[in-house]
Amino acid sequence: MDPDAPTPDNAPSRSILLDAALRIGLLALLIYACARIILPFAGILLWSVILAVMLYPLHLRLCVWLGNRWSAVLVGLVGVVVMLVPMFTVVTWLASSLFSLASDLQNESLTIPPPPPRLADLPLVGHKLTEIWALVASNLPAALAEYRGILSGFGAWLVSFAGGLAAGELSFAISFAIAAVLLAYGKPAAEFARRLVGHVTGSEVRGKRLVALTAATIRGVALGIVGVAVIQSLLLGIGFFAIGLSAAGLLTLVTLLLGIVQVPATLLTLPVIAYVLATEATTPAIIFSVWTLVAGLSDNVLKPLLLGRGMDVPMPVILIGVIGGMIADGLLGLFVGPVLLAVSYVLFIEWLRQPPVEAGP
Incomplete structure (x- = not known):
């Protein structure tokens, strides 16, 4: 008898293992493909879900008067207006302030008052801060030339910070729009979450x-x-x-x-x-x-x-x-x-x- 010949006992087990490996591989491939698409929007989607869960009780109260669809639209629009108008004001102010500061530095028209006398009394850093402040207040071009490297790095950080605020403002707008859609499908989404967690926990x-x-x-x-x-x-x-x-x-x-x-x-x-x-x-x-x-x-x-x-x-x-x-x-x-x-x-x-x-x- 050939020892390498498949027996009735191990042939089905190999077939089952092969089928399981193929299923796991296809599932992993599907998860990887979906993750590549979703990951760039993960933060926005996560905040949208948080907004939808947070606003769902309000949505249920408005549904009695407006219906499911119009209630979701109203909550989304009001959320965009309430959140984005103040943020737009703050971002605009920061952008204008940065532009004005950069313009004053370029034109050498920035005026800085002399350092206060008590600044030199600070331990360790008081004398150095007073020296730097006095140089900036008395001779701004010389100060810019001496600390150009530090100022350029700080300016790049300010520009990056302002850009991050603008991107955050846009993310908020998109998040409220997605949250309004989730509110319209609140009951099916909640039922899906219960089934999923129940299936995972057993x-x-x-x-x-x-x-x-x-x-x-x-x-x-x-x-x-x-x-x-x-x-x-x-x-x-x-x-x-x-x-x-x-x-x-x-x-x-x-x-x-x-x-x-x-x-x-x-x-x-x-x-x-x-x-x-x-x-x-x-x-x-x-x-x-x-x-x-x-x-x-x-x-x-x-x-x-x-x-x-x-x-x-x-x-x-x-x-x-x-x-x-x-x-x-x-x-x-x-x-x-x-x-x-x-x-x-x-x-x-x-x-x-x-x-x-x-x-x-």
Whole structure:
């Protein structure tokens, strides 16, 4: 008998292994082909899903009056207007400021006041900073010639930063448009998510619970943290632009960043109020101070209304999400990062709370 001849026992097993290998290979090829197409839009699609989950309760309320399709259109249009108009203002201000600074540097018409006397009293760096500042204030061409390398690198960074803001603005517009489409197909999408998670976890009940937990976490972080920060920065930005501060756009962006990382906005607004009281007329300065104080403390009222206090996510997770998201994806990552990291943290903790599966015999 030939030992290499196939036997009735191993021939079917080889055929089954070959079929399994072909299926796995075709599946991997399909996943790779789809990933190549989707990956360039991964950040936008992820933020679109976050927006759709966050706005879905509002969409359900509007459906009673407008119907499914028109409710989704209205939510998308209002979202684009509310988010893009202030962002367009900030980006335009930054672009004009950068252009004006570059023009003044090129024409050597930039005027800089002399350094304050107390600057030299700073330990370690005070004397060097005073020397550099005095050179820039007294002889700008010589300063530009001496520090040309540093200034060129800083200028390239500013241009790149402005370009990132413009790209982020466009990403927001596309994300709201996609989110409006997802809202129109909210029920089928939710059912698909439940079936998918239930199939992966092996339990339909657990799949529904994880989907509900994910949606609650997204709404809690997106509304209670990111949403509150956006509203508060918009309120403060109105005051900054109304009083005519030269750095109003930059202050608005810093306020947004501080709000997302849960740092009190009063740390920034109090020095601004002091500056305005010292430089502006009495009546406008008082009105600005009252408005800024109320807007700076508005998060204490907005957070309970927008579900922020119910979050069980540590602030270091949010902080890492903000910093990492902004480094990875710029302005869009500033919003996507904390939400994605918070959802991952909550799902990981939920997985740890599950009882371990006992090994079989």
